[in-house]
Amino acid sequence: MLPEKKWILDMTDGFRPTAVVGAAAELGLFDLIPDEGITVPELARKANASLRGIQVLADALAALEVLEKKGDRYFVPPKLRPVLSENSPETAIPMLRHRMSMMRGWSQLAWAAKAGFPAPKTSGIRGPDGDLQAFVLAMDVISREVADDVVRQLLPLQFKKMLDVGAGPGTWTFAFLRAIPEARAILFDLPHAVSLARQKAEQAALADRVEFVVGDFYRDELPSGVDFVWVSAIAHQNSREQNRELFRKVYRALEPGGQIAIRDIVMDASRTSPVDGALFAINMLVNTPAGGTYTLDEYREDLMAAGFSEPHLRIRTENMNSVILAHRR
Structure with missing residues (x-):
């Protein structure tokens, strides 16, 4: 592969980890995982989400080393707990949620570039008020x-x-x-x-x-x-x-x-x-x-x-x- 081609492809691949971690933040998954870990059926039930969806998402988070997987249980690594806990002084959760809101706009960049103004954008899974709260807290x-x-x-x-x-x-x-x-x-x-x-x-x-x-x-x-x-x-x-x-x-x-x-x-x-x-x-x-x-x-x-x-x-x-x-x- 031409190095220039690899550079372009690698540079444009960054959306995938962002979407995985951001989706978990929007769903509030990290605070649903206790210190003793959790199975996928338990996590799906607590998140009121599909078993299939949470299974795939949890495995992707483990592959990215955002979660740890031991047998059938998933854990938030202790070093990441302060960053991924919503009520921690060190939390990054509001910014992760805000970045998902940003991505919804960025995905319509071609439309916006042609028109010169934003494309219509849907709210996140937490609704418009959730997006607004995430924006304000992300500034902090x-x-x-x-x-x-x-x-x-x-x-x-x-x-x-x-x-x-x-x-x-x-x-x-x-x-x-x-x-x-x-x-x-x-x-x-x-x-x-x-x-x-x-x-x-x-x-x-x-x-x-x-x-x-x-x-x-x-x-x-x-x-x-x-x-x-x-x-x-x-x-x-x-x-x-x-x-x-x-x-x-x-x-x-x-x-x-x-x-x-x-x-x-x-x-x-x-x-x-x-x-x-x-x-x-x-x-x-x-x-x-x-x-x-x-x-x-x-x-x-x-x-x-x-x-x-x-x-x-x-x-x-x-x-x-x-x-x-x-x-x-």
Whole structure:
């Protein structure tokens, strides 16, 4: 086989393990397996699923070494239990479920590329509410390991009250409050996200420093009287026109001299680097009407059009943890 042919075929084969592990996460199988292991008939009964389907899925998981198989019993390896247990602080389950939702969109990429907007997409086996919950909690999965470090790189920051726009489960709000003990925060998002953020804030013992505000940044004005606004992983889901409107709302919410910080992927001028950014633009094509990934020059233009001054790249990474800062005059 030509090496080029093998490279192409190997590169495009990655969907299979993703689908196997993701299906088990969507079905909640891992938490149904006790420490002493389980047989397939027992697992199928507990999952309310077919014997044939669970047999094939469990064997595939064992082949991938995600489960261990001993005789007719299946076990979650002890080293994977924290990652595959839904209630563990180290859980990856929400992101695995969210990736299955992403795959449903990605499978229609040819249609979306031809039309220029997403194809109709069905919900997962957990339903639309389950997909939504997985999305919000997945944001915590990918951010909680890096948030404190990114915030440290931004220091010193001087603000008394921050606004976290579209804050999701509050992961970044809490990182800033840990870094700046005298600061307070307003956490702003839709009802389902705010509800989850309240729970997370209680767990983090930070609820007394957070004001929870329900709202939609596409429709509503933002809470005002703040001197720092965090816009994290939002710009990519918008068109540039939508970003300009959001930045104008941020400008109006900020006190004079305040700062906006935008965390997102920042593309180079060719739009081919970083690779994660080029691939994430595909994710926006198949999942949003007009989202994409943007260059630093585009962010500068849009921030200055909204009234901000001195937009500059404070942190550059190859992923979504680049940060752009700008000032309100």
